[in-house]
Amino acid sequence: MAEAYIIDTVRTPRSIGKMGKGALSVMHPEHLSAAVLAALKERNNLETAHVDDVIWGVSAGMGLQAGDIGRNAALDAGYDVKAGGVTLNRFCGSSITATNFAAGMVMAGMHDLAISGGMEMMSYVNFYGMKMREAGLGGGGMGTGNPRLQAKHPQSNQGVCADAIAAMEGITREDLEKMGVESQRRAAVALAEGRFARSTIVVRDDAGNVILDHEEYPRPDTTLEGLAQLKPAFEMFLDMPSQPEGKTYRQLINQVYPDVDIKPIHHVGISSGVVDGAAAVLIASKDYAEKHGLKPRARIVAMTEIGDCPTLMLNAPVPAAKKVLAKAGLTKDQIDVWEVNEAFAVVVEKFIRDLDLDRAKVNPNGGSIALGHPIGGTGAMLIGTALDELERTGGRYGLITMCAAGGMAPAIIIERIDG
Secondary structure, eight states, rough: OEEEEEEEEEEEOOOEESSTGGGGGSSSSHHHHHHHHHHHHHHHOOOOOOOOOOEEEEEEEOGGGGSOOHHHHHHHTTOTTOOOOEEOOTTTTTTHHHHHHHHHHHHHHSEEEEEEEEEHHHHHHHHHHHHHHHHOOOOSSSSSOOEEEHSSSSSOHHHHHHHHHHHHHHHOOHHHHHHHHEEEEEEEEHEEEEETTTOOEEOOOOOOOOOEEEEEEOOOOOHHHHHHHOSSSSSHTSSSBBBTTOOOOHHHHHHTTTTTTOOOOOOGGBOOOEEEEEEEEEEEEHHHHTTTTOOOOOEEEEEEEEOOOTTTTTTTTHHHHHHHHHHHHHOOOOSEEEEEOOOHHHHHHHHHHHHOOGGGGGGGTOOOOHHHHHHHHHHHHHHHHHHHHHHHHHHOEEEEEEEEETEEEEEEEEEOOOO
């Protein structure tokens, strides 16, 4: 089997995911995606006719985010028409899965050069979803509106799932607020020291004017005292019907876990930020990289996808990490950097406890609580963040994983290449 190498990673800064408030909200989703594809082309002097495929992740395929953004963004970015493009959806895990698929094709010898990544414009998703709801057409979502499937595998609101897991695991609000403050602190240090600078691009319009050149979401002044004053964000969903005349979100969980007493604790300070953003990863075979003067930054060691309980929805990262470690023939102690998406603080807290990890190695530069979670693009961002951190610290292995709706998690292990 051939080896797959990461040549480069790029991402946009993240802007607040609200129409008219976030800097990126003025952009078309294809244009936002094209920004990172164009950056890869320019930074690496790519012969884009050689790109076998652009494998792109998008979670909410609605309105302007529907269709094949992978193909259209490549064309928008000025790629040769020979460069293919496809778009996939594994909810939050979309762009890790896109990377796994791209790497798998290179390892199989079917592709020589591929690009993975993804994006989400939460400003548009929320705006469009509201218009759909106002028209009585529904607003999309991460779960299922299929009553037959709900009877077999109940799927609740993700925030309610987070609160349920915290109750089942005995994890307190205070535990999670400590994580929220630490995420903000670490992100503030990383930004001040320029730790994201290698991967982050400046987003410009067609005239060259700057649209966004900095992170909009972080709140470095966050304190435990301030978080203690926030109201739980998902309490209103507990006893809300999941669909007309259907069970409430609480009842969906209690259908499978009748003994769990759900206490609302997650709030905006310990949940991922709603933002817009995009990221991309350039992957090549060893032969292609050598023939075209591309210098690899990392080797892709192992990849996996796994399913877990769809009712609790958020617990798959732990089994995903165990599975990908086994595939790589590595132990947890050999991983220098862990990037685990902070969809909700309880996800990472449970991950650390279950695997008994050194907290300093998990999300060392903060996570989505501080920086935001552009759903379809976050996974590719985390891969780039892990690689940048390995290069900064001289570490060898990084493991990246995240929960996804439906009770899934993709995972990938990368190895830094010296020099």
